[in-house]
Amino acid sequence: MQRTVALVRRGYRPRVPGPWGRSQSSAAAEASAVLKMRSERSPRERILTLESMNPQxxxxxxxxxxxxxxxAGEIELELQRGIKKPFTEVIRANIGDAHAMGQQPITFLRQVMALCTYPNLLDSPNFPEDAKKRARRILQACGGNSLGSYSASQGVNCIREDVAAYITRRDGGVPADPDNIYLTTGASDGIxxxxxxxxxxxxKSRTGVMIPIPQYPLYSAVISELDAIQVNYYLDEENKWALNVNELRRAVREAKxxxxxxxxCIINPGNPTGQVQxxxxxxxxxxxxWEEKLFLLADEVYQDNVYSPDCRFHxxxxxxxxxxxxxxxxxxxxSFHxxxxGYMGECGYRGGYMEVINLHPEIKGQLVKLLSVRLCPPVSGQAAMDIVVNPPVPGEESFEQFIKEKESVLGNLAKKAKLTEDLFNxxxxxxxxxxxxxxxxxxxIFIPAKAVETAQAHKMAPDMFYCMKLLEETGICVVPGSGFGQREGTYHFRMTILPPVEKLKTVLxxxxxxxxxxxxKYA
Amino acid sequence: MQRTVALVRRGYRPRVPGPWGRSQSSAAAEASAVLKMRSERSPRERILTLESMNPQxxxxxxxxxxxxxxxAGEIELELQRGIKKPFTEVIRANIGDAHAMGQQPITFLRQVMALCTYPNLLDSPNFPEDAKKRARRILQACGGNSLGSYSASQGVNCIREDVAAYITRRDGGVPADPDNIYLTTGASDGIxxxxxxxxxxxxKSRTGVMIPIPQYPLYSAVISELDAIQVNYYLDEENKWALNVNELRRAVREAKxxxxxxxxCIINPGNPTGQVQxxxxxxxxxxxxWEEKLFLLADEVYQDNVYSPDCRFHxxxxxxxxxxxxxxxxxxxxSFHxxxxGYMGECGYRGGYMEVINLHPEIKGQLVKLLSVRLCPPVSGQAAMDIVVNPPVPGEESFEQFIKEKESVLGNLAKKAKLTEDLFNxxxxxxxxxxxxxxxxxxxIFIPAKAVETAQAHKMAPDMFYCMKLLEETGICVVPGSGFGQREGTYHFRMTILPPVEKLKTVLxxxxxxxxxxxxKYA
Structure with missing residues (x-):
């Protein structure tokens, strides 16, 4: 790759002689003289630079x-090149990427997806009938019976119906309207x-968006892109990261x-903080x-990930x-899912949905219009979402295996949640x-004053310094708390609990x- | 659906008694009295309305x-309900959605996708070896060998390498660097x-973005979202929609x-205008x-769709x-693909790439940062892109069928392009x-003065009026030229040539x- 770039920098000579000398327009002929004088010079100033780019x-x-x-990527390359380190692999505990950590896909989900992808398989005896039934239903709702057609901008109709039915079941009968469901390219896109x-x-009348601190940094990033005003409310670390409404009151009062x-914006269960409201x-x-006339965003992507026996997702x-x-x-x-x-961990498909409540009908029209500019969310991700909300039920051929796989993933996560808490403490x-x-x-984490000074001398946040050292010395990649926000003078890091149990023990x-x-060292 | 909504409006009574009466905070208790007084009133003003929403x-x-x-959607529902129309189906010629119009997916592409989705199939004798080879290569580059893992924000490494190799072949040896390739969620996302x-x-120093008129309305939509300034340059209809540099000069001079x-921004081959530069x-x-110091965007998504024997894609x-x-x-x-x-028409997978040339290294960093906020493009779409740039080659098992399928699609499109031109004229x-x-x-299209007046009386653009009438009387759905832009006083519509030949003849x-x-009628 380096070689190619160098070749280009030195001025690549095409195999076919450039027609620039053959068929010049008159403007081009004039320019040609100028060019001869310039061609030896260094490249001119770029149009798009850090100074000229979008400041948001x-x-x-x-x-x-x-x-x-x-x-972490650099270190992996060094390891590949045989450079000696005090460890043999980088463990990426920075991101909630379950399959990358060895979690196996849910068989039923992938079977339906394969059937939708290559419908010839519908004739294969190696696929269960309940998977075929779902695949047929999805395909019938796609233009030309193909995952390759655009869907409606709001998402495939029958998948939105399945999402609404799922929500109704989940919420003990509170009705959900498919018309309020929008399929998305992951939750990030919906948010x-x-x-x-x-x-x-x-x-002073610019929109303020209240977010928890610590937060998942999608929020601060999008607020910045949109040039909105970030309004922080702090979760109560002394109280298991609970949300306190008095703190919301303080935040909104000051923001005004x-x-x-x-x-x-609410994240429940919390990311990175893991509390369940x-x-x-x-x-x-x-x-x-209601009182403050705020539009509520409920990020509920971890609704299946509740481990403490005394907690429940509402x-x-x-x-x-x-x-x-x-x-x-x-x-x-x-609200977003x-x-x-959950237990499926299908990040790569970029599937998701949002449900809107009390959205003004005119705004619904605006939303569909805006979504239509990017045509539709990936239809394969929509199909994956369908299986999540419409899994095998008792009596269906695949039910037993499905439940076994689901409970194994969630049971393991619960075990690892407890293990991690206990060992850290x-x-x-x-x-x-x-x-x-x-x-x-x-x-x-407690960071000694001497380490804080050393970090500052390196122009680094103290927890960034800590995490960099951790990475360099152990190969473990975690994210400094400063990336999520934390109370001044406190330091944290976020680590996923996704590695398999034995590996997680080693990591801890x-x-x-x-x-x-x-x-x-820094005592 | 209507019933559910009505239920909600009348005030849904949950099966489980609401705990609001059980465990009220003191603030809530106060509110409860107020609520009793209010609960009979009509819903209060929404926070998010046409007036309060983002004006861009x-x-x-x-x-x-x-x-x-x-x-068109409403009419389809009416037909389903048995309402009589002068036609039996709506023909959606409004959008380039090939599979929805009956085009079959390329077998090889779907085989590789199915193998990647459900790797158990790698043991099946029913899939060709060359498809398995590609699936294995893609999976090996995915975290945990799963399409369900996030990829790098820039896209899967080996797919970017395949894209670079494709570009190099396409461009007769001009080198492409995988480091300059970014996989995207369709081309729209990259743009x-x-x-x-x-x-x-x-x-006056707000960024101006030059776009062709007529244009593909993604451009005007994104320019509006970003509050940038749209600078129109007109394509020359009298000259087969050619782009004339003098018109670019006029546009940039006036814009300054x-x-x-x-x-x-350049669209080549043109959308909606179909010219090949x-x-x-x-x-x-x-x-x-170069002269005007403009950043070039080349929308080249139709690079495989060239039909006129005297035209070539460059x-x-x-x-x-x-x-x-x-x-x-x-x-x-x-540039975008x-x-x-092309011949694959896999819209639903939302696959695409962009190649950047001479992007400042610091801007590359900024680009990766921005992309990382949304984590990664759909990995299934990335895999689809891989097959497009790395199709079967002579000597491989699937080559013959692949070429047959590809040439059949492109040959048919060429036939339909000529047919459409001839019949319209x-x-x-x-x-x-x-x-x-x-x-x-x-x-x-010529729209008589009386029709223009009637349209204006209905507060409609004359070509919108024309297209609405066409839809109502024939079931054919096309898009008015005013949606793409056109010279004042001229009227057009855009129609896809995707319906099968016999159907297209009927449509025409x-x-x-x-x-x-x-x-x-309007003479």
Missing amino acids: VKAVEYAVRGPIVLK STILKILVSGGG DHCDPKVL SRKCIEDVIHFA SFKKVLYEMGPEYSNNVELA STSK QVPGIHCNPLQGAMYAFPR QKVKDFHIKFLD | VKAVEYAVRGPIVLK STILKILVSGGG DHCDPKVL SRKCIEDVIHFA SFKKVLYEMGPEYSNNVELA STSK QVPGIHCNPLQGAMYAFPR QKVKDFHIKFLD
Whole structure:
């Protein structure tokens, strides 16, 4: 690759003689003389530079794939080239990427997807009838019976119906309307689309978007892209990262001085913090949104990932309806789900949906218009979403295997959540709240003053310095807390619990050893 | 669906009694009294309305899926309900959606995709070895050997290598660097990402983006979303929709009064206009971009769709390199390709790539950062892109069938392009330039003064009025020229040539009959 670039830089001579000398327009002929004089010079200034680019894009940060991950990539290349390190592989615990960590796909999901992809397989005796039934249903709803056709911009009709039926079951009968369901390219796409529609105003009336701190950095990134105003509310680390409505009140009050707070984002179960909101807390949040006239965004992509026996997932939609018509007829809510997390971990398909409640009919029209510009979400991702909301049921051929696979993944995650909490809390200078849900630990780490000074001398956030050292010395790639936001003077990192149990134990032991050595070195 | 909504509006009573009465916070208790007073009132004002929404999103228009297509959907529902019409089906000739029009997927592509989706099939004797080889190679490059893992934000490495090799072959040896290849979610995503990075400045220094008129409305939509300035240059209808550099000069000169023209978008082969640029014209454009310091965007998604025997596709990249180092070291270019068009027509997979030339290294970093916020393009779409750039070669088991299928699709399109041009030009009051490439006719239609007046009385663009009547009377759905832009006082529509030959003949005959009747009615 380097060689090719060098070739180009030195001025590539095409095999076919360029016709530039053959058929010149008069303007071109004039230019040709100028060019002869210039061709020896160094390349001229670029049009698109850090100075000239979109400043909002420049301001975007996204730690989950930031500098630490680039460094991890470099180290992997060095290992491949045989360079000796104190470890033999990089362990990417920076991102919730289940299959990359060895989790096997759910067989039924992939069978349906294969049947949809290559319908000749519908004649094969090697595929179960329930998988074929679902594949036929999806294909019948696709133009020309092909996954290769564009779908409606809002998503395939019958898949939206299946999503609505799933939500109704999940929420104990609270009805869902397929017309309120929009299939998306992963949850990230849905979240940024809704935020894009919501942002308006200038100066002090610019839209403020309330997000938790710590947050998942998609939020801060999109807020920056859209030039909206980020309004932080802090989760209570002393109280298992619970959300406190008084803190929401403080945040909105202070924000009103410099923007128009219009949106409240909630991540439940929490990312990176792993807390699962109580029903009472959700009621309080909904009441607060009602009172303050805030549009609610409920990021519920970890709805299947709840591990603590004393926690349960409650959807915002369900609680909203159970609070009665004053709330359920008024509070505007968009909630998000995805194929990427849960027990299926199908990140690569970029499947997801959002459900909107109380969206103004004219805004629904605007939303469809906006979505139509990018035509439709990937139809294969839509099909994957369908299997997630419409899995095998008791009595169907594939049910037993499906349940076994699903429970194995979720059971293992629960085990690893407990293991991680317990082991981290045995390390002096590390404190880890219970991982009630999602798939991350976000432990608080003590960084000694001398290490903080050294980091500052390197112009690095102290937790970035810590994570870089951890990566360099152990090969373990985690994301510094500063990438998610944290209270001034506190330090954390986010680590996934996705590696297989035995590997996770090794990882935790290595972090422990590293941490003790680190404390010692900078004591 | 209607029933469910009604249920909700009347105030849904959940099966489980709402805990709102059980465990109220004090703030909630206070509110409860207020609520009792309010609960009989009509819903309060929404937060998100046409007035409060993002005005740039509100300004977006996207005709290809606009009002005419909504109307087509309504008519389809009416037909399903047994309502009598002068036709039995709606023919959606509004969008380049090949499979929806009955085109069959390329077998080899779907075989590789099925193998990647459900790797158990790698043991099946029913799949050819060359397909298995490609599937294995793709899976080996995916985390955990699964399409379900996130890829690198820039796309799977080995697929980017295959894209670079394809470009090098296509361009007769001009080298391509995998590091300059970014896989995308269809071409639309790549185009909007690059434009997003390019837009900056305020007032008279706001970025101007030059686009052809007629254009593909993705461009105007994204320009509106980004609040950039649209700078129109007109294609020359009298000259087979050729691009004339003097018109570019006029456009840029006039634009400089009110914005900073920084980007020049070219669609070649043209959409909706179907012209294929001559090599001379591309040279002139590149020279113009060099001279005026414009960032070039080359939308080349129809590169395989060239039908006129006297036309050939020349990539901007190749011509740029053959013009010598002053150009090839300086002109900044992004070019786009897609799985959705060509002979494969795999729109639903949302696969695509862009190649960037002379992008500043710091901007490459910014681009990867921006892409990483949405994690990665759909990996199944990336795999589809891989098969497009790395198809069976002579000597491989699947070569013969692949070539047969590919040539059949392209041969048919060429036939239909000629047929459409010829038939339209037999109709009085319709003039159609040759369909040199792409997959659309964009005929000019004469609309009598009385029809123009009637349209204006209905507050409709005259060509929208015409297309609505065409739809209502024949079931044929085409897009009015006003959705793409056209010279004041001229009227057109865009129609795909994707229906099978016999059906297309019927469609053309129906348009002819309709047009003659229309002229007669409004004479």
